[in-house]
Amino acid sequence: MDGFVSLAHGFSVALTAMNLLWSVVGVTLGTAIGVLPGLGPALTIALLLPITFQVEPAAAFILFASIYFGAMFGGSTTSILINTPGESATIVTALEGHKMAKAGRGGPALATAAIGSFVAGTIGVVGITLLAPVIVRLALSFAPADYFALMVLAFVTVSAVLGTSVLRGLSALAVGLLIGLVGVDLQTGQARFTFGQMSLLDGIDVVIVCVGLFAVGETLHLAARYRRGQDEIVPIKGSLWMTASDWARSWKAWLRGAAIGFPIGAMPAGGAEIPTFLSYFIEKRLSKKPEEFGKGAIEGVAGPEAANNASAAGVFVPLLTLGLPTSATAAIMLSAFQSYGINPGPQLLSSQPDLVWGLIASLYIGNVMLLILNLPLVGLWVQILKIPAPYLYAGILVFATIGTYGISRSVFDLGLLYGIGLMGFFMRRYDFPTSPVIIGMILGPFAEQQFRRAMTISQGDLSVFYTRPIAGTILAIAALAILVPIGLEVAKAVRAARARPKRTG
Amino acid sequence: MLRARLGPVVVALVVLVTGIGVVWATTLINVSPAYARIGPNVFPRIVGGALAVFGLLLLITAINGRWQCEATDPDEPRPDLGPLLWVGGGLVLNLLLIKAIGFILSSTLMYVCIAKGFGARRWWLAALIGFALALLAYYGFARLLGLRMGGGLIEDLI
Numbered sequence: 001m002d003g004f005v006s007l008a009h010g011f012s013v014a015l016t017a018m019n020l021l022w023s024v025v026g027v028t029l030g031t032a033i034g035v036l037p038g039l040g041p042a043l044t045i046a047l048l049l050p051i052t053f054q055v056e057p058a059a060a061f062i063l064f065a066s067i068y069f070g071a072m073f074g075g076s077t078t079s080i081l082i083n084t085p086g087e088s089a090t091i092v093t094a095l096e097g098h099k100m101a102k103a104g105r106g107g108p109a110l111a112t113a114a115i116g117s118f119v120a121g122t123i124g125v126v127g128i129t130l131l132a133p134v135i136v137r138l139a140l141s142f143a144p145a146d147y148f149a150l151m152v153l154a155f156v157t158v159s160a161v162l163g164t165s166v167l168r169g170l171s172a173l174a175v176g177l178l179i180g181l182v183g184v185d186l187q188t189g190q191a192r193f194t195f196g197q198m199s200l201l202d203g204i205d206v207v208i209v210c211v212g213l214f215a216v217g218e219t220l221h222l223a224a225r226y227r228r229g230q231d232e233i234v235p236i237k238g239s240l241w242m243t244a245s246d247w248a249r250s251w252k253a254w255l256r257g258a259a260i261g262f263p264i265g266a267m268p269a270g271g272a273e274i275p276t277f278l279s280y281f282i283e284k285r286l287s288k289k290p291e292e293f294g295k296g297a298i299e300g301v302a303g304p305e306a307a308n309n310a311s312a313a314g315v316f317v318p319l320l321t322l323g324l325p326t327s328a329t330a331a332i333m334l335s336a337f338q339s340y341g342i343n344p345g346p347q348l349l350s351s352q353p354d355l356v357w358g359l360i361a362s363l364y365i366g367n368v369m370l371l372i373l374n375l376p377l378v379g380l381w382v383q384i385l386k387i388p389a390p391y392l393y394a395g396i397l398v399f400a401t402i403g404t405y406g407i408s409r410s411v412f413d414l415g416l417l418y419g420i421g422l423m424g425f426f427m428r429r430y431d432f433p434t435s436p437v438i439i440g441m442i443l444g445p446f447a448e449q450q451f452r453r454a455m456t457i458s459q460g461d462l463s464v465f466y467t468r469p470i471a472g473t474i475l476a477i478a479a480l481a482i483l484v485p486i487g488l489e490v491a492k493a494v495r496a497a498r499a500r501p502k503r504t505g
Numbered sequence: 506m507l508r509a510r511l512g513p514v515v516v517a518l519v520v521l522v523t524g525i526g527v528v529w530a531t532t533l534i535n536v537s538p539a540y541a542r543i544g545p546n547v548f549p550r551i552v553g554g555a556l557a558v559f560g561l562l563l564l565i566t567a568i569n570g571r572w573q574c575e576a577t578d579p580d581e582p583r584p585d586l587g588p589l590l591w592v593g594g595g596l597v598l599n600l601l602l603i604k605a606i607g608f609i610l611s612s613t614l615m616y617v618c619i620a621k622g623f624g625a626r627r628w629w630l631a632a633l634i635g636f637a638l639a640l641l642a643y644y645g646f647a648r649l650l651g652l653r654m655g656g657g658l659i660e661d662l663i
Contacts, residue, residue, distance in 0.1 A: 050646070164573070167566065171520055171559040177552045178527060185545035190535050192549060193527075216596070223592040223622050224584035390625035391634055394595075394616040398638050401599060401612055406646045411604055418596045429584075430516050431574030448548040455543040493571065 003129040006349075010357025014365055019062050022055075023362050026063040027369050030070020035078050035384050038218045039396070041071035042328040042438065046210035047403040049332070052339040058355050060336060062362040065316075068329050069121065069363065072312055073370045076113040076305055077381055080106060082233050090308065091273075092280045096293070096300030098234070103296050107240035112250045112298055113305040114375050115242075119251075120258035120306035121367035124313025127262045128320075128360055132349060135321040139346040144453035145464040147322075149474035150268050151447040154318075154326055156478045157269035159436035166485045168432045175423075176440020179204050186445070187452060199412045206335045208404055209441055210328070212417045213434045215400040217424020219393045224425070233385055240375065242298075250302040253283050257306030265314025268324050269481075272311045279307035313363060320344055320356055323446065328435040331442040512576045513567030521560025527553030591622025607657010612639040 013019065033044045045064050052060050079090040080097035093113065100109040142150075159169035182193045183203030194200040242250065260282070261275040283303040284293045293300055318324040323344035325331035337344050342352060349356050374381070404417045427434055458464040466472040528550060536544040566572050575581050595618030602611040616635025617628055625631045643660070 165566075167559055167562050171556065171563065174524075174552055174556045174559060178523075178549075178556065181549050181552065185534075188536075188545045190545045192534050192545060193530060219619070220589065220592055223588040223619075225582075226585045226588040226623060227582065388625070390620035390623035390631065393592075393623055394619035394625075394631065394635060395638050397592075397596070397619055398612050398616055398635065398642055401603075401615070402608065402639075402642045402646050405603065405608060411600065414603065415600055418600060421596075426516065429574065429576040430513065430572070451548065452543050460543065493569070496571070 003133050006133075006353060006357045007129045007361060009353065010359070010361035011364075013058055013354050013358030014062060014361040019059055019358065019362065020365070022059050022063045023066045023366055023369060026066025027070040027073075027366050027373060030067035030072075031074040031077075031370070031374060031381060032070075032384055033067065034071035034074020034076075035381050036074075036387075036392070037078055037082070037385075038222065040075075040214060040329070041068045042210055042332050042435075043214035044071070045329060045332045045336070046207045046214075047399060049207055049336060049339065050403075050407060052336050057337075057340045057342065057352070058358045060340075061333070061355060061359045064333055064336060065359055065363055066366040066369075068312065068333075069309070069366045070370060072309060073114065073117055073374050074381065076117070076308075077110060077374075077378060078385070080109045080113065080301070081236070081382060082385065090276075092276045092304040093301055093308075095280070096297050099294070099296035100298065100301065101234040101236070105296065105298075106234060106236040108242045108246050108298060109296075109301050110236070110378055111240055111242050111375060112246065112302045114371060116250065116254040116257065116302045116306040117309040118367050118371045119254045120261060120308075120310040121313055122364065123255075123258040124262050124265075124310040125360060125364045125367070127266065127310070128313060128316055128363075131266060131317050132321050132356075132360075135317060136346045136349050139322055142322075142346075142470065143464075143468065144450045144457065145468050145471040146474070148447060148450040148454055149465065149471040149478070150322060150324060151443055151450065153474050153478040153481070154268050154324055154443065155436075155440065155447070156481045158326060158439050159433065160482050160485060161269070161274075164431060166482065166489060168430070169436055170482075172427065172432045172434065173436040173440045176209075176437035177444040179209055179437070180441035180444030181448075186449065197412070199408070199410055204416065204441070205404075205407065205413070206332065206438070206442060207407060208413055208417045209420055210332060210438055211400045211403055212420030213424035213427070213437060215396050216418055216421025217428060217434070219397055220421060220425040221428045222389075222393060224429075233382065236378065236382070240378070246298055249287075249298050253279075253299040253303035254306040256282060256286075257303040257308075258310040261307035261310030261312075262314045265311025265326075266317040267314075267326075268318045268322065269326065272308050272327070275307040275311045276304040279303040316360070316363070320348055320359075321346060323348075325439060325443060328438040331439045335442050510567060510570050510572075510577075513572040513574075514564065517560055517563035517567045519560075520563055521557055524553050524555070524557030524560050527556060529553075588622040588624075592619050595619045595622070607660045609636070609639045609643055609657055609659040611657075612642075 029044065030041060033039045033041065044067050075090045076093050079094035080101050083094050083098040097109045097113065100106060155173055159173035160166040182200055184191050184201055191201060257279040260279050264275040265272065280300055280303060283299040284290055287293065287297060287299050289297065315327055315330050318326055319330045319333060323334065325334045334344060400417065401414065405414050424434060454464050464471065465475055531546045531549045531553060534546040534549065536546055595615040598618060599611050599615040602614065613632060613635040616638065617631045620631035621628060
């Protein structure tokens, strides 16, 4: 129960007036960002990265974590009321939640999402408290080869398993790795891919890539679809309160969702999509009223929302104990750690207990705040959706510009930002996932470092990657994770090719 | 049918050429003999090679017409070029002017262009809001976060 003593200490850090204030700011900002379609926590945290020059680490991470959780709460509101899931993990919420809202049961849908997120978030925080010290003990025996294997696994699952196409996911990852390579090589001091540009020697700033992809790219994408018009907001009718039968149908779904979400989120593979879909199908299977699914079943909102939040909490386990980000937002947080000169890893829990446990405690506090803040104020949050699109998106680009130009005052960087935005636009149109770019660029240099370290130790012998049991096993899993979907894709193609002659027109 | 394949083929070719370019560019990285085995060019070469292979495989997908996305979806209307040009034009304008007239004015101009692209009717209202927002952002970032935003026509007045 070592963890709980540390957690109590964490509460003493998080409950100071200043840190509580950061938490309030974070959940408020996060909810607002989450409600606005197209904006996410990764973008917001990237824009706020300069804050790391000004405030102490614990406060900054409390702010970032609160934004992260707030955005998830806000995202479910949007999915339910206007059926535009902000991120892929809330697709399922939109599926059932929007149907409920249309049937005049938007209130209970929002309530079950909010309370379910709270319950799952709480379970998730307890899970981190219990699991983190265990993983740390395990991770202390990891050699560079094992770390490299873990990173490869994270790369593969994040890019290949979760998207619509393995190939496009891996291509996006490779682009991210390439961006991460630009600049001076840490070990030899050699400049790579800088083409004589002074501005590129320090590498490409993560803010530029993140804001370019998520803000500029998204705005261009929306501009290209301008004529399709605005989405309709379903007004909240009736009571916000859940009836007794709503409660009875929800609570088990919350617990099951959390039980599915947390372990999957805590794996070094990550992704909130799998647990939300899994939870949805399990609820559908177990429901006494499966015929309601697709027409607004409350379990279909409760379970996936809980799974989503629990897996979001789980993501902190590999991030804090292994330095392994498995989502774009976690990757940005990793770069915030770097900006403080802190390297997340097994030593982090003992070397920075205030930071880590303060952060974990603030997740709990943030969850409570979100519940108090969001449910009664949901009408207010919906107002944000009424900001006219022209002013909103133009404003986003003003902030994108200042977030980039403000760091370096370099027109070159600004051009890079808009260029990456253009790339993001085409990635959206041709359905490449964008998170692998961020994860690749931030985790790539670490992976290379571990790879070269492992090779130095083994004196250039590649066999360390399969003779060490940990590295070998993890790499085998990673290989399967790529080969199985590719095999399925090929099988489908072969079947389609066989069927083609029969088709006419 | 042609339209559904041309785009993906171009995208796949871009990935392929980038990969080849990266592999070629790794030959420009100086490798001292001491690092000859796992030098600074090994990882870039793997990444470049991977990109080239993915580009090739993407090309096959594209030629087969099995690339499903928004750009190839026949039900999806063609992109709106008008709004896209307004937004893109705003960005280019900002890029050209920011050094000369400063962040606040050039961002206000960009704001008006983008708002116009998204269908704002009153350009003067957009200019007013854009100016206020740029001023706010300037102050927020310059003062609170301690970033040096550089001078400009408005910046020098305040």
